[in-house]
Amino acid sequence: MALDGEPVEPETYEGDSITVEGVQGNQVTGEEGRFTATGCGLWVQLPPLAPGAHALKIHGQSGDFSVDVDYVLTVGAASAWTSRMEKATPSSLAAAERAGPS
Incomplete structure (x- = not known):
């Protein structure tokens, strides 16, 4: 398996x-x-993954089973919502849920 040419x-x-x-x-x-x-x-x-295109290659075999797939993963820029969620705490999430949609 490789991500952007580097083994994983x-x-x-x-x-x-x-x-x-x-x-x-x-x-x-x-x-x-x-x-x-x-x-x-x-x-x-x-x-x-950083924003942009990434190549994920999965190749392998075990007995008579084999897999050989290539994926192109496209990652978009983080949104303001994502940034807020990364900084969220359990208590702030509970308070936001009680308050409802903004």
Whole structure:
């Protein structure tokens, strides 16, 4: 895996039991209703990205499964709302919620 040409190391999750609720016409498992599955795999948490275009490449293989995808991520400039949220505290968020929309 690479972000803007630099390697990104994924974390491996061996497997946790998860509950999945499939809807009618579920394209992933074909099952409808609630069932238990295993959530596992390789996961990456990307760092905050600067505004602009970024290339994310994911290539790998395990047994007879392989993936080979390239993404172009476009990050916009932070808005005033985003900047305020980064500085928010739990008490200021609760007060804003009680006050309603401004």
